[in-house]
Amino acid sequence: MSLIDLALLFLRVGAVSFGGGSSVLAELQHDLVDQRAALTQQQFLTAYALGQATPGPGILFLVPMGFYVAGAPGAIVALVAFMVPPLFLQVIVASQWERLSRSPWIRALDRTLVPISVGLIGASLHVLGLPLLGDPRAIIGLVVAALIAVILRPNPALIVLGGGALGLLGVL
Amino acid sequence: MRSILARFLWVGLTAFGAARWTSLEAAFVRPGLLREQDFIRDLAIAQTLPGPAMVNLAALCGMRLGGVRVAVAATVLVLLPGLVAVTAALVWLNATDPWVARLFHGILVGAVGVAAASFWRGAGRLRGGSAPSLAAATFLLIAAGLPMFAAVLGVGALGVLRYRWSAQTLP
Numbered sequence: 327m328s329l330i331d332l333a334l335l336f337l338r339v340g341a342v343s344f345g346g347g348s349s350v351l352a353e354l355q356h357d358l359v360d361q362r363a364a365l366t367q368q369q370f371l372t373a374y375a376l377g378q379a380t381p382g383p384g385i386l387f388l389v390p391m392g393f394y395v396a397g398a399p400g401a402i403v404a405l406v407a408f409m410v411p412p413l414f415l416q417v418i419v420a421s422q423w424e425r426l427s428r429s430p431w432i433r434a435l436d437r438t439l440v441p442i443s444v445g446l447i448g449a450s451l452h453v454l455g456l457p458l459l460g461d462p463r464a465i466i467g468l469v470v471a472a473l474i475a476v477i478l479r480p481n482p483a484l485i486v487l488g489g490g491a492l493g494l495l496g497v498l
Numbered sequence: 499m500r501s502i503l504a505r506f507l508w509v510g511l512t513a514f515g516a517a518r519w520t521s522l523e524a525a526f527v528r529p530g531l532l533r534e535q536d537f538i539r540d541l542a543i544a545q546t547l548p549g550p551a552m553v554n555l556a557a558l559c560g561m562r563l564g565g566v567r568v569a570v571a572a573t574v575l576v577l578l579p580g581l582v583a584v585t586a587a588l589v590w591l592n593a594t595d596p597w598v599a600r601l602f603h604g605i606l607v608g609a610v611g612v613a614a615a616s617f618w619r620g621a622g623r624l625r626g627g628s629a630p631s632l633a634a635a636t637f638l639l640i641a642a643g644l645p646m647f648a649a650v651l652g653v654g655a656l657g658v659l660r661y662r663w664s665a666q667t668l669p
Contacts, residue, residue: 342650343548345620348613353646372593375602378609380587382510382580383518383550389584401585405577412549413557413573420558423543430665431658436546438657441629442650444620445636451617452641454610464607471611476618483514486608493604494597 327364327395329403336388336407343412345443347385351450354391367457369394374454378486467498502531502563506556506575513576518552519544526559536562552576628664632657 335357339350351374358365365373373394377387385408392404419426426432458464471485492498505525513521519541526532540562544554553573560572591598624630632653639649 338647341548342647343550344650347550350646352640356640356643356645369593371606372602375605375609376584376587378612379605380580380583381512381514382577383513383552385550385553386577386580386584389581390588393588401588405581409549409553409573412547412554415547415549416543416554416557419547420540420543420561423539427542431662434658434661434665435654437629437661438632438654439546440620441624441632441657442636442653444617444624445633445653446640446646446650447613447617447620448633448637449640449646451610451613452637454606454613458607458610464603467604467607468611468614471608472614472618475612475615481514482612485612486605489608489611490601490605493600493602493607496600498600498604498607 327358327362329396329399332392332396332400333403333407336392336404337411340408341411343408344439345446347383347388347408348450349443349446352446352453355453358391358395364395365391371454371457379490381483463498467492499564499568502568503571503575505531506560506572507578509556510576511579513552518550519555522552522555522559526563532559532562628657628660632660 335354339353343350355370359367359370370391373390374387376390377384380386385405388404388408389401392400392402394400396403455468458468467489471489474480475482475485489498509521509525523537527534527537537559540555540558541551544551544558547554553576556572556576557569560569563572593599593602621630621633624633635656636649636653639653640646
């Protein structure tokens with residue numbers, strides 16, 4: 327996969343990444359793993375895990391994905407290409423927001439984007455959860471992690487890093 | 499200015515998990531560097547636009563605090579600590595090593611659990627008949643293999659027409 331193809335892919339998904347970076351995982355899996363075989367399923371999941379275990383925005387899984395596809399240049403291209411459409415849109419929208427936010431069309435769009443982002447996150451969850459379905463211990467761990475997140479609401483980093491610790495101990 | 503840039507770096511270093519934008523609120527609104535109403539307006543823009551809300555919001559905060567140059571610096575600085583950590587992991591950790599593989603597997607299980615909780619909360623907030631239908635349509639179209647861009651544009655157009663029409667017919 328060339329750097330230009332990589333840039334075009336991440337520009338495209340960056341432009342529709344409503345609901346945050348994780349909303350694009352289904353599209354990336356479809357393109358990079360299923361269609362082009364530029365990444366293995368294991369590399370895809372490792373990249374996501376790596377991105378979630380680090381501080382900062384939740385989009386850093388793009389960096390290992392780009393790296394696995396095309397080395398260090400791939401990592402840079404993936405991140406920069408993904409960030410360009412949202413940042414470009416911001417410059418335009420921020421300067422026009424007072425006027426735009428009064429438009430009934432923009433209010434309708436705003437209401438529409440909420441369910442779309444939920445659907446995108448659901449699609450990403452489907453992609454991430456499917457490979458774990460054959461592993462009963464992983465399913466139990468996943469359900470427990472989700473319950474802890476919903477009921478106790480700790481800092482999600484604690485759950486992610488706790489999962490890592492249990493993985494190291496061979497519990498998961 | 500140096501202290502403002504250090505605050506963005508600190509946010510990048512300490513923001514984990516969901517609602518990462520709250521770190522920006524703590525760094526800039528509570529000390530009085532940004533007005534709350536400006537921050538809330540910028541949050542609305544950041545969450546409406548594509549991309550990670552935290553990076554979008556950091557850029558908008560930077561724009562308010564010092565123009566385009568600070569906006570660019572803010573974007574880089576909130577990404578920097580995570581980038582260093584990811585790069586270090588790529589260089590130093592061999593993903594095929596059994597110990598590393600087990601570590602990543604455990605992290606993945608925890609992260610998917612957190613994502614499931616986020617989905618659960620988001621789905622629970624959908625009200626009325628249209629919003630769950632739009633969410634389900636987006637999910638099903640992508641799961642069926644339709645490119646995300648086409649799914650978002652198609653469902654987005656339907657949703658905009660639906661909500662625009664319902665606004666017109668409200669008494």
